[in-house]
Amino acid sequence: MVLVLALGDLHIPHRAADLPPKFKSMLVPGKIQHIICTGNLCIKEVQDYLKTLCPDLHITRGEYDEETRYPETKMLTIGQFKLGLCHGHQVIPWGDLDSLAMLQRQLDVDILVTGHTHQFTAYKHEGGVVINPGSATGAYSSITYDVNPSFVLMDIDGLRVVVYVYELIDGEVKVDKIDFKKTATTTHSAH
Amino acid sequence: MSKDIAKEEAPSSSGVAPSESPTFASLRGVQWRINLGILPRSSSIDDLRRVTADSRRRYAGLRRQLLVDPHVPKNGASNPPNPVMDNPLSQNPDSTWSRFFRNAEMEKMVNQDLSRLYPEHESYFLTPGCQGMLRRILLLWCLRHPECSYRQGMHELLAPLMYVLHIDIESLSEVRKLYEDQFIEKFDGFPFEENGDAYNFDFKKFSDSLEDEIGSQGNAKKVCSLNDLDPEIQAIVLLSDAYGAEGELGIVLSEKFMEHDAYCMFDALMTGARGSVAMADFFASSPAAEFQSGLPPVIEASAALYHLLSIVDSSLHTHLVELGVEPQYFALRWLRVLFGREFSLQNLLVIWDEIFSEDNSPLNKVSKDSDYFSFKLEDSFRGGLIAAMAVSMILSLRSSLLATETATSCLQRLLKFPESINLKKLMEKAKSLQILALESNKAPFSSAFGGVYKCKKSPTNSLNVPSGLGSLKNNRSLLPDRYWEEKWRVQHKAEELRQNSLGKHPPSGKKRWVERIKFRLSRTESAPSPARNEKCKKEHHSIRRCLLEDLTKQLGLEDVAENGGCFEDSNLEDHHSVEVQGEGQNSANKGSIATIDDRCENGSGAVVSEEKSFFPDPPIPPGCSINDHEIYSEKSSPASNLSVDDNGDPRGRSPGDLPHRVSLPSDDVSHSPLHENESSGKTSSTKERRNLSGKFQWFRKYGRSNVNEETSDKHGGINEAAKPPVHDSKCSTADSSVAGTSCNSHPTGKGDTMDQNMMGTLKNLGQAMLEHIQVLESVFQQNQGQVGSLDNSSRNILVGKEQVTAITSLKELRKMSNLLSEM
Numbered sequence A: 001m002v003l004v005l006a007l008g009d010l011h012i013p014h015r016a017a018d019l020p021p022k023f024k025s026m027l028v029p030g031k032i033q034h035i036i037c038t039g040n041l042c043i044k045e046v047q048d049y050l051k052t053l054c055p056d057l058h059i060t061r062g063e064y065d066e067e068t069r070y071p072e073t074k075m076l077t078i079g080q081f082k083l084g085l086c087h088g089h090q091v092i093p094w095g096d097l098d099s100l101a102m103l104q105r106q107l108d109v110d111i112l113v114t115g116h117t118h119q120f121t122a123y124k125h126e127g128g129v130v131i132n133p134g135s136a137t138g139a140y141s142s143i144t145y146d147v148n149p150s151f152v153l154m155d156i157d158g159l160r161v162v163v164y165v166y167e168l169i170d171g172e173v174k175v176d177k178i179d180f181k182k183t184a185t186t187t188h189s190a191h
Numbered sequence B: 001m002s003k004d005i006a007k008e009e010a011p012s013s014s015g016v017a018p019s020e021s022p023t024f025a026s027l028r029g030v031q032w033r034i035n036l037g038i039l040p041r042s043s044s045i046d047d048l049r050r051v052t053a054d055s056r057r058r059y060a061g062l063r064r065q066l067l068v069d070p071h072v073p074k075n076g077a078s079n080p081p082n083p084v085m086d087n088p089l090s091q092n093p094d095s096t097w098s099r100f101f102r103n104a105e106m107e108k109m110v111n112q113d114l115s116r117l118y119p120e121h122e123s124y125f126l127t128p129g130c131q132g133m134l135r136r137i138l139l140l141w142c143l144r145h146p147e148c149s150y151r152q153g154m155h156e157l158l159a160p161l162m163y164v165l166h167i168d169i170e171s172l173s174e175v176r177k178l179y180e181d182q183f184i185e186k187f188d189g190f191p192f193e194e195n196g197d198a199y200n201f202d203f204k205k206f207s208d209s210l211e212d213e214i215g216s217q218g219n220a221k222k223v224c225s226l227n228d229l230d231p232e233i234q235a236i237v238l239l240s241d242a243y244g245a246e247g248e249l250g251i252v253l254s255e256k257f258m259e260h261d262a263y264c265m266f267d268a269l270m271t272g273a274r275g276s277v278a279m280a281d282f283f284a285s286s287p288a289a290e291f292q293s294g295l296p297p298v299i300e301a302s303a304a305l306y307h308l309l310s311i312v313d314s315s316l317h318t319h320l321v322e323l324g325v326e327p328q329y330f331a332l333r334w335l336r337v338l339f340g341r342e343f344s345l346q347n348l349l350v351i352w353d354e355i356f357s358e359d360n361s362p363l364n365k366v367s368k369d370s371d372y373f374s375f376k377l378e379d380s381f382r383g384g385l386i387a388a389m390a391v392s393m394i395l396s397l398r399s400s401l402l403a404t405e406t407a408t409s410c411l412q413r414l415l416k417f418p419e420s421i422n423l424k425k426l427m428e429k430a431k432s433l434q435i436l437a438l439e440s441n442k443a444p445f446s447s448a449f450g451g452v453y454k455c456k457k458s459p460t461n462s463l464n465v466p467s468g469l470g471s472l473k474n475n476r477s478l479l480p481d482r483y484w485e486e487k488w489r490v491q492h493k494a495e496e497l498r499q500n501s502l503g504k505h506p507p508s509g510k511k512r513w514v515e516r517i518k519f520r521l522s523r524t525e526s527a528p529s530p531a532r533n534e535k536c537k538k539e540h541h542s543i544r545r546c547l548l549e550d551l552t553k554q555l556g557l558e559d560v561a562e563n564g565g566c567f568e569d570s571n572l573e574d575h576h577s578v579e580v581q582g583e584g585q586n587s588a589n590k591g592s593i594a595t596i597d598d599r600c601e602n603g604s605g606a607v608v609s610e611e612k613s614f615f616p617d618p619p620i621p622p623g624c625s626i627n628d629h630e631i632y633s634e635k636s637s638p639a640s641n642l643s644v645d646d647n648g649d650p651r652g653r654s655p656g657d658l659p660h661r662v663s664l665p666s667d668d669v670s671h672s673p674l675h676e677n678e679s680s681g682k683t684s685s686t687k688e689r690r691n692l693s694g695k696f697q698w699f700r701k702y703g704r705s706n707v708n709e710e711t712s713d714k715h716g717g718i719n720e721a722a723k724p725p726v727h728d729s730k731c732s733t734a735d736s737s738v739a740g741t742s743c744n745s746h747p748t749g750k751g752d753t754m755d756q757n758m759m760g761t762l763k764n765l766g767q768a769m770l771e772h773i774q775v776l777e778s779v780f781q782q783n784q785g786q787v788g789s790l791d792n793s794s795r796n797i798l799v800g801k802e803q804v805t806a807i808t809s810l811k812e813l814r815k816m817s818n819l820l821s822e823m
Helices: A021-026 A044-053 A097-107 B028-035 B045-066 B096-115 B119-125 B128-144 B154-178 B203-217 B223-228 B231-239 B258-274 B279-283 B297-312 B314-323 B327-336 B345-357 B381-396 B398-403 B407-415 B423-439 B450-454 B459-464 B467-502 B507-525 B529-560 B562-582 B586-602 B629-647 B657-671 B678-705 B712-731 B736-745 B754-789 B793-822
Strands: A002-007 A034-037 A057-059 A073-078 A081-086 A111-113 A120-125 A128-133 A150-157 A160-169 A172-181
Touching (some): A002 A128, A021 A160, A021 A172, A034 A044, A034 A081, A044 A057, A057 A073, A073 A097, A081 A097, A097 A111, A097 A120, A120 A150, A120 A160, A128 A150, A128 A160, B028 B258, B028 B345, B045 B128, B119 B128, B119 B154, B128 B154, B128 B258, B154 B258, B258 B279, B279 B327, B297 B314, B297 B327, B297 B381, B297 B423, B314 B398, B314 B407, B327 B381, B327 B407, B345 B381, B345 B423, B381 B398, B381 B423, B398 B407, B754 B793
Parallel strands (some): A002 A034, A081 A111
Antiparallel strands (some): A002 A150, A120 A128, A150 A160
16 A cells, blocks of 8 residues: 655745645655655755655656756656656646647556646546646646645555545645546557 | 363373363463463363354454454445545544554554564564464554553563464374374265165164264264373363364364464453453553552562562662662563563463463452552462562572672673573472462552662652652651751761861851751752752752852952952862762762761861862763762762871872872772663753852852951861862762872962962962863763763753853853963
């Protein structure tokens, strides 16, 4: 039973000062096994903070990140699932499902996590899931009005993943749950 | 169909103590289950089987209920869990996820312990199957009893229980091999002719087979041959019969249900099964409500051990108490794991046989008399045997314990119980002591908890003592009263003597000094030792500030009145040194007061010089634990006595004597045992700082008060009297190097004029101050290094803060010394 935290687009310190205190109180070290971060942290201090929550930290580069050595995309396997990570500003049109699906096929992953739009979305698409955890700090965005702070926690258990979405709406933390079961691995016939 | 087993006599089994109950002597698992109260002591196999089955059902239900899978919704998930409440990051303690995480933490602890369980028997204990079972049992028990969650040591109680069951299974399989025909069901010898038309019924054959059928179902299987068996084997057969009462669930010796049985045994052992001795109490850290004393049960039980020991062998008891060996240092482990760590597994099984065979029902001898106290441990036969066992173990080490002079080596002997011991003798002794233990379960309060209250771990303990224990407190406070009264009288007498010898000593200063001593003593009278420390500290702290101002005034005054300055110094020294003895060094007081007496009696005489001792009591090496009062006083008193003797020598002795004397106490002090006493470490380090500040106070206060009074006689007398105390006070410290140098730096001219003397001494004052400051600073650095090695981080913080204050006072001292040296 693996807990994976997905978040991104914090834009600290340029657009936001810190995570909302309610989120911070929930993020306690010891519970989460992996953290995947879509990008735009932007400074190293944020990376250090995330490291304290969990030592296994994966970050991809957003366009405002000051650390230039993060990769553009990242792939990892957790349990039975393959996860893909990318910031999303590279995929145009930004936030478009079909383009993201293209990326998902490219990376050959079951779960694709991207950001940049600062809006939480989760699509089940073609046997896979495309998740956008939104902005954890609620930083303003050039393409979205009305940004709510949000992040995603995935509970990967065998062939099943439960996606918990935490959103801060009107000062209250709202939690939503999405279940997703992976179909047994099908062998693709080679062309 | 019940078979009367009670008729079976005890088969002779391998060297087990003869008083075993007849049945199941070789089946420890079953025997223990009976003794622990899980299985009834009834004679019928059926009863046994039924009770076994019930207990197993209970465990299975518990297991299903408590092992939480957060994915599986509770209660059949009629209501889908609210995601806001039930998400993994939920802070809500009731959510399934929180419970899951809590259980995960406990599991981590359990795993850690289990991986280190009985490495010498790893062939059994470290197999994953066994480990899994142990883990589940421990987790379930701890979940069931959340008030005492998992503590280290519980796994060691569980392991032998499991082992015993395992051995039973093994013996069962042995028996199976030997007596195969009893166990397997053979029908092949009696063929039924399966021809359809004729019902060829061979009655003879049928009756034979029927007999076999009956035999295989009931207990009277092949009656003749079963009865012919050894009763032991018979028992095994009957217990493991798959067709007996309750079917398979009732097989008393069953591998499949080993976990269930072990859980039941563990539960019975821990909760005491309505008996008097419950092991779970020993794991509790807080005092239980129903206990008479305000102490945690294990401390109380350790006190019970010492109480019994004092009755049996008072010399050994006093020896141990003198050394400061608290019973719980070793008894904690002994009691919590029921001697599991002191003996090999086989020996342990023998011991536990004995212990479990004793009845655990409370004898209710707990007296309501407030003057007396009864230990709960000794309130049942089983508890009495446990206490007796522990005492006999201590007695077996008697010679080596009496031979040791320090507490650490004593503890080493006790904690590393020798491998090769005559177990039989030990147990016989324990049996004989058991009766004594039960009868003597009435102890006057003062003696019962003498050691415990003397070295209280935290001041709050004394506050937690319930009012029912008022008499105990009174008893304890009586002792300190007398002790401190005595000291005060001694000091007062010394003071009078000094007064006489010094002639016109300013009464006001004297009075103030006397008042101060009284004040300090009265403050220290009424409270147990750690509170004493606290109060002394507070006292010093409060006057420290006003005395800082005094010091600056004094410095100003020194310029004005040379003579006065001289007296200041002398008086300061005098009171300074006396103050040293009157200081919070409770233990050192004894030795120092003796020296005051002697010094005063020395009377007038030539004065060698005015000696300056600014820090007669620099911080004790950080490793020394001040709370070891007895030890410290022992060491310091020979040292100070030595110094007294030296004082009687002619004046012209060389300063070389001094370093010698000083080295002696330093050695002794360094040998004092390093006890793991957290608060004492704290108080000792704080005490060091306070002592320093205390020196300042005295110095300044009496300098100021005595500025305007003098006579030359007084001066001489004071000097004379001051010098030896200064020597002594120096001796009672461990600061040889500084003492040596300051000694050497003193001018020895006796007949110098006052002025010269004074100037010289002032200069020396400054020099000595500087030296002392340097020493102190180096000790601080040392301390810092030492502090880093201490494992209590809060201590570090505390010491750090005090270091800062002490360093600031050091800086002020530097200024003073500069001033003085300029003069």
